[in-house]
Amino acid sequence: MAPSYQGDERADKAVYVVRAEGTFAAAHYLASYHGKCETLHGHNYRVRAYAAGRKLDEGGMVLDFGILKKALREVLARLDHTNLNDHPFFQDNPSAERIATYVYEEMVKKLPGTPIWKVEVFETDENLAVYLPYGDTLPPLP
Ligand SMILES: Nc1nc2c(c(=O)[nH]1)N=C([C@H](O)[C@H](O)COP(=O)(O)OP(=O)(O)OP(=O)(O)O)CN2
Numbered sequence: 068m069a070p071s072y073q074g075d076e077r078a079d080k081a082v083y084v085v086r087a088e089g090t091f092a093a094a095h096y097l098a099s100y101h102g103k104c105e106t107l108h109g110h111n112y113r114v115r116a117y118a119a120g121r122k123l124d125e126g127g128m129v130l131d132f133g134i135l136k137k138a139l140r141e142v143l144a145r146l147d148h149t150n151l152n153d154h155p156f157f158q159d160n161p162s163a164e165r166i167a168t169y170v171y172e173e174m175v176k177k178l179p180g181t182p183i184w185k186v187e188v189f190e191t192d193e194n195l196a197v198y199l200p201y202g203d204t205l206p207p208l209p
């Protein structure tokens with residue numbers, strides 16, 4: 068059955084979003100921070116990556132969850148049980164924001180051409196950083 072909006076202006080704007088989630092455990096400290104986070108400690112990070120698209124394939128999918136999940140888990144596996152301060156990308160301040168940026172950059176390398184909309188990094192259940200590479204717009208969608 069055709070979507071109910073077919074033929075009106077929403078047909079050009081409608082977007083599908085799919086999300087994958089993964090976790091990793093890592094140590095870090097924030098070298099430029101003045102407080103308890105400047106000493107070495109650890110987190111169980113939860114990371115969500117979102118991909119977007121306007122069109123569904125013949126299987127009715129914008130992107131197979133499995134493809135997104137595999138890429139995310141491969142990226143997170145490289146961070147799991149490491150000291151994030153050893154990783155040059157984080158410049159001795161592995162904030163949740165920098166981790167979100169890193170995950171985005173690595174996801175784009177693994178899934179070229181797949182529009183990654185945003186990456187969320189939960190340091191704890193309460194502490195969340197979000198990276199929106201295209202700000203308040205969507206990435207270019209095919
Ligand atoms: N914008 C950001 N702020 C902070 C980050 C960050 O990545 N981005 N990170 C930290 C520290 O990593 C710290 O471990 C977590 O912060 P904080 O909430 O202060 O500490 P707790 O999780 O232990 O929470 P309590 O409420 O104090 O128990 C700091 N800021």
Ligand SMILES: [Zn+2]
Pocket residue numbers: 095104108109110190
């Ligand atoms: Zn921390």
